[in-house]
Amino acid sequence: MNKATIITELRALAAEGMPDEPEVVETPASEEPEEGAKKKKPAPPEPRKNGLLELDYVRRGVHVDVQMAADQVVRGAEILDAEGLQLEAITGVDWIKENELEVVYDFSYTGGECFRVVLRVRIPRDEANIPTLNDVFPSANWHERETYDFFGINFEGHPQLENLLLPEDSDFHPLLKDFKGL
């Protein structure tokens, strides 16, 4: 595993298709110092642009955080696969205010030095389509099925996109923020 290669390649990948902008590492609201917690009402964070952030591992638990477009995620996983990382989990987050769903991929390195990478993709809520990682990491199969269960995200090309944890005949997605219970 070579950290520098991963960071360079992912940075290049995430920057693809983005309008050329000066390299301003925007510190999103999530990077606020700790005192931010004490404010009564933090200002609504600016929507984050695609790109790579190197985070403070001690505070966040991940080293590299990359936001990319939906069609880049397979390439991103391939970069990480080539460097010997493993896919630890896939999950979603429902950003209902922005009318977006976020798919989060957690990667970690088990070969020695600790290195955690997270890929995230924002997709529109009403057109929640994203390519599957099943061909790169077979473990994505179940994680994606679980995410499909909970968020209704359609993983294009998934061999068996059926409910995994919820009953086979369920048609609700409980982790969507507009889920009101049964």
Add this chain to the structure above:
Amino acid sequence: MGSQALSQNNETFEINLGPQHPATHGVLRVKLTMDGEYIVDAEPVLGYIHRMHELMGENRTWAKYLPNMGRIDYLSALSYNLGYVQLVEKMMGIEVPERAEYIRVLTTEMNRISSHLLWFGAFVLDLGGFTPLLYAFDDREHILDLLESVTGSRLTYCYYRFGGLYNDVDDDFLTGCTQFLKRLRSRMPMYHKLVTGNVILRQRLVGVGPLSAEMCRKYGATGPVLRGSGVNYDVRKNEPYSIYPELDFDVPVYSDGDSMARYMVRMDEIEQSMRIVEQCIAKMPQGEIKAPKVPKLIKPAIGDYYHAVEAARGTFAIRAVSDGKNQAYRMKLRAPTFCNLSLYQEASKGMLLADALAFMGSLDLVIPEIDR
């Protein structure tokens, strides 16, 4: 999933292993397509004990979510407690007093021993040997008694608090631990003679269900399954948390990748955990058990946080997304056996039914943890 008979012109038949089956330890169902005694395809069907802990995490305050942690993997509940409180401490930047850290590691490792002992018994039971189960339970009972005397519960612990512990341990507990370790030390050779050395057990485990390191990586397997495949990865060593860097212990690694290797990894981990407990008792500092300043209202800064710990079955990780409120916006629980089981379908192809069950046992499944 297409399924073809292993030999031509042979018929296959489907058989349901579970959801109520003696070998699945709970409510796991495996849809087996069999060609005689050979497995053509084994598809695990999950969700029979799904409780949606993740949604509960979004509806409860950070403190109120604590009891849930004891109920995900009820066999190593303290590892889960630890992972969660450490995540919140990470988010809030709370410093934990040293004594509390030592007690946390001590109790977590005792819990790990008890989890491995139960696995040991249940695994041999899967293979048809009944007696070692009760010997293991006899030892485990001592651990449960000890943990009960400090935490108050026997299985679904809720002992750690943000910034410390629920209550302090006393000297009785520490001497009890020392005595127990002495007892277990004298019992381990008996286990090895009775079970590990047994020719029938070796025949059933050696070479059964080999997993390559590459396959473990592709499927995200962690814990003893990964270490049984020759990968030296333990969150306690690779990504040290709490006071583990100060303790002297080894990570047992076996490179064969078969069920016997996984068995040996867990048996050696019992020994290593005993070493850790001993060091904790010897080094136990005096002092406070709770951080002096723990905010009453837990409102972490906006952002997402990730924390991983080594539970008895592998890497347990939480990804929490906070929107600055007193509840989590999103709480993702990454359960180790979920990934460990996902390789079952591929790895069990072409196995005999009996071997497939031995292999399943060697993965150490706890179904409530998979289904969450």
Add this chain to the structure above:
Amino acid sequence: MDLNLVHMVLFLVGIIAFAAGNAAYLVWVERKGAARIQRRTGPCEVGPAGLIQPLADGAKLMSKQIVFPDGIDKPLFMLAPMFAMIPAVMIFVTIPFGPVGFGPFADFMIVAREMNIGLLMILAFASVNVMALLLGGWSSKNKYAVISAIRGVSQGIAFEIPLVITAITIVMISGSMQLSTIVEAQAGGFWNWNWMPLQGNLFGPVSFIVFFICFLAETNRAPFDLGEAESELIAGFHTEYSSMGFGLFFMGEYANIVIGASLTTILFLGGWTSPFPEFVPVLGASSFLWFLLKIYLLIWTVVLIRWTYPRVTLWSLLNLAWKILIPFALINLLGSAVLIKILPMLGL
């Protein structure tokens, strides 16, 4: 009145009582023994030390409903448990328990019907046991039961071969198939028993172990209980049986253990003869009590084995039979033949 008839009826009743009583109380021994091995107490509520437990179990089994699942082959389904129990009772007819050994009837042989082909008859009836497995498993319309039936048949066939070969060795040594003749040939102390090499059977200990393993496998006892491997096949061939259907299978299993132990005792352990007739005159030189002592010691070994070992797989079981037991049994047969028949013929 025909005394012979009275003799027959009395023995028939006695045999059935012995078979059923043993089956019931061996369950108690097994449960209690297993409990103590595992540091538990075992049955202790019904009667002193749980001694009435088997009767309570029996009453419970008899009072339960027999469930016939949909789609089963009903005649075969009903026939199978009988196949498990009836041959077992039949075999007891020809097993000699030995002379009373003391009192006014010291020379009275306790045996229902001594036959000169007794061993052959026992082996013939013992192989019917496989039929019970096959029919029970097949007719249940349960996939687990079918797998169990198939396992049971391949296991039964594989282990019958070394069993019979070893028995032939003994027949060759004793020159008879009559069980009492075989026992009397071993009289005069334990060094004369067939499992000791002194008897002219140089491979005695090996053939004894081979026979014992085959007896374990034939009776489907752990570690060879592949037919009812509870962690794999639920309960195997008797998954669908309830009430006395299950009860008969259960009793058949224990009756078969008693038969196996009796046969091992007769063939290898000198039957009812005392191990040291001249030195320690306990229980007399030959008494049925010696016989019972020996078979119960063997049965205890069987129980201990069940609660010690994990289960073997089908493949290693068949490997054991075909690669180890059968070669050993054959070499044993040849060696004994050379020692006993050919060398004397050559005048050595």
Add this chain to the structure above:
Amino acid sequence: MAGYFNSILTGTKSLVTGLLITQAEFFKKPVTLQYPHESLEMTPRYRGHIQLVKNPETGTHQCISCGMCQKGCPSGCITLKGVKQEGVKGKVLVQYDLDFTTCSLCGQCIENCKPGAIEFSLEYNLASTNKEDFHYDLLERVKEQK
């Protein structure tokens, strides 16, 4: 060929060792407890259902009806009601119900209780076929307590 015999020998040895171990265990005493006849003393920290602490001096509870336990309960199994009474400072507890069927025994109510008015009881062998039997009126129970 040597390997063949060697494996048979070591295999047999391991089997005999196993038999000796189980036979030795057979002669040891059982470690189990015959439950209905004997039962265990619970350790002082055992977490049974909660109860109100009885003050030996006043003979009654010390609850100030602040409701912190109710607020902090993850499963919402505590219902309490305090009313203002004339001549008494603070509120007087008139109802304290515990729905033990949903309690997870986490201990947060006890931690939240400033005056230390609730504690864990040591009762553990609770069984009933009726759910209602686990709805405790703790005010009644504190009166029955010794």
